Amino acid sequence: MKKMLAIASLLATVTGCAGTVDVVTDNEQSLVPGSKYAWGSPPPKPTITPDNADIDNDIIRDRLQRAIDIELERQGFQKGTAADARYLVSYHIGVATKQRVVSEPRFGGMMLRCGSRTCWSAYDWGIWGPPYETTRTYDYREGSLIIDFRQRDGDKLVWRGIYKNTIWDGVKLDERRVQDIVFDVLKRLPK
Incomplete structure (x- = not known):
């Protein structure tokens, strides 16, 4: 119920x-x-x-x-x-x-990392990559x-x-x- x-x-x-x-x-x-x-x-x-x-x-x-x-x-x-x-x-x-103001989580993907001689890709923060957030502001009317x-x-x-x-x-x-x-x-x- x-x-x-x-x-x-x-x-x-x-x-x-x-x-x-x-x-x-x-x-x-x-x-x-x-x-x-x-x-x-x-x-x-x-x-x-x-x-x-x-x-x-x-x-x-x-x-x-x-x-x-x-x-x-x-x-x-x-x-x-x-x-x-x-x-x-x-x-x-x-x-x-x-x-x-609306905040929405976004998820990244594959991360590229470079060391002293080589670069490699890896997933960071789990399979989807590090989370980040986008924020947007909008106007509306309330009656x-x-x-x-x-x-x-x-x-x-x-x-x-x-x-x-x-x-x-x-x-x-x-x-x-x-x-x-x-x-x-x-x-x-x-x-």
Whole structure:
């Protein structure tokens, strides 16, 4: 069983399909399922850069808000106005460029050795020769989505879901992919 779980997590890591989700909750306050919610203040408009132009824009924001509304309704939450809601829901999108350093072992082959009168070849460090390592550095983008539930009275954070994943070039955030990400975060809401 452990071997199957290890293989599944390795496949998810290699393919980049699944991101990581962390949940932060308040120990003093609990999120009550089926409560009314309203949208809190919208996240500030980002400064458009080549790193975030395909992820943080009005189209993706509309898709996110629709997907959050659909998933909360599916889980029994009721959308209301800010005056009668128990929670204010908001979200934040972030994109960061990071660097990763990868070291890979390399193995040599036959070694040529020369003495005072002759040269000969021999394997050194076993059959493959001495090991050595190559290191390369590359840039990548990491995207995150944060969904917050705050008490309307007092503006206290009650529940936060954080989704992080590497953004691969060529991967588009279509409607279905946005819904999958939102579902992945909000399935961790208390039942």
